[in-house]
Amino acid sequence: MSLLLSNVTKKFGEHVAVNKLNLEIPDSELFGFLGGNGAGKTTTFRMILGLLDQTAGEITWNGESINYHKSHLIGYLPEERGLYPKLKVKEQLIYLGKLRGMTKQSALTELKKWLDRFQIPNYIDKKVEELSKGNQQKIQFISAVIHRPKLLILDEPFSGLDPINVEMLKEAVIDIKESGTSVVFSSHQMSHVEELCENICILRDGTAVVEGNIKEIKRSFGKKNVRIVSDESIDFLQDVNGVLSFKRRNDGCELQISDEQVSQEILSKLAGNGFIRKFELEEPSLNDIFIEKVGENYE
Structure with a gap:
């Protein structure tokens, strides 16, 4: 039915x-x-x-x-x-x-x-x-x-x-x-x-x-998001190979990466660069997928 x-x-x-x-x-x-x-x-x-x-x-x-x-x-x-x-x-x-x-x-x-x-x-x-x-x-x-x-x-x-x-x-x-x-x-x-x-x-x-x-769509999208909270400047991460986008936030940054393996290199780059309060690997948001497929952000 x-x-x-x-x-x-x-x-x-x-x-x-x-x-x-x-x-x-x-x-x-x-x-x-x-x-x-x-x-x-x-x-x-x-x-x-x-x-x-x-x-x-x-x-x-x-x-x-x-x-x-x-x-x-x-x-x-x-x-x-x-x-x-x-x-x-x-x-x-x-x-x-x-x-x-x-x-x-x-x-x-x-x-x-x-x-x-x-x-x-x-x-x-x-x-x-x-x-x-x-x-x-x-x-x-x-x-x-x-x-x-x-x-x-x-x-x-x-x-x-x-x-x-x-x-x-x-x-x-x-x-x-x-x-x-x-x-x-x-x-x-x-x-x-x-x-x-x-x-x-x-x-x-x-x-x-x-x-x-939605869950299957996110898994098949390939790209992942990384959310980092840190008191230190971490702008250098935007130059890491596999980082597709970099957004500064008041408490850190958000990255979109090509695949989850890139997150390991990011972790190694962060070593010795101050205290990291949060490091989180996430599935892409529906908004990310919408922007790529439709070409505009309507949020």
């Missing part, structure tokens, strides 16, 4: 927005989409939801196409938020819940549960326009999950939130996934995807340039 994209292509005239995309997203998984602006993430989401027809290829969920009759099973948080500013939170969310087949009472019960969880129960009778941007985003998120969907698509769910609200939303997303919902989301923040997801797809100009398990 899964969401399956087979050779999915979308063209707008001569422009290819998504090119022969092949993905399988199992049930109850958190799957991350990455890419810069115009990479094809939102177009892919809209095709999955049936809001756009693909030019070629096939999209199925549990072996069937997604259509209006399955809308009560799907939740969607668009990147362009779409709440009605003049309506009160309760009026709006009950209305949206009823569109998904809920009764007024069940929608109200779920709404109160989520407002309590997000620590904003007193906002139930406020107009959306009276809320801060962050709290509007919480309400938008509730609108996508109030009916307990089995497939949840979140387009940049953490955009514009402060760190406290980001953590609150992350916990909610994890709990929804643990309840059996498949969650597909996009983010410009590599750290969010790295923390939450097992599998990812990085898009560049509508084409998947990286796809699969």
Whole structure:
């Protein structure tokens, strides 16, 4: 049982927005989409939801196409938020819940549960326009999950939130996934995807340039990172053979090296050069891989 994209292509005239995309997203998984602006993430989401027809290829969920009759099973948080500013939170969310087949009472019960969880129960009778941007985003998120969907698509769910609200939303997303919902989301923040997801797809100009398990992607990347904390100047390390990049930090430096054997030479070069507080060999970050594959840093 899964969401399956087979050779999915979308063209707008001569422009290819998504090119022969092949993905399988199992049930109850958190799957991350990455890419810069115009990479094809939102177009892919809209095709999955049936809001756009693909030019070629096939999209199925549990072996069937997604259509209006399955809308009560799907939740969607668009990147362009779409709440009605003049309506009160309760009026709006009950209305949206009823569109998904809920009764007024069940929608109200779920709404109160989520407002309590997000620590904003007193906002139930406020107009959306009276809320801060962050709290509007919480309400938008509730609108996508109030009916307990089995497939949840979140387009940049953490955009514009402060760190406290980001953590609150992350916990909610994890709990929804643990309840059996498949969650597909996009983010410009590599750290969010790295923390939450097992599998990812990085898009560049509508084409998947990286796809699969994050741990396996990191292992196959080849390059490693070295983090050094020292009170002494260690700028000379940038000249060591196999050091690909060197970044100074207030407490030391970060190096990217061609392979882990280079770390042994770095250790030998550090001998006798003062006290080393930390020496750590790490897998490359998802941000490192993204920059190399896409060519820009969107963090």
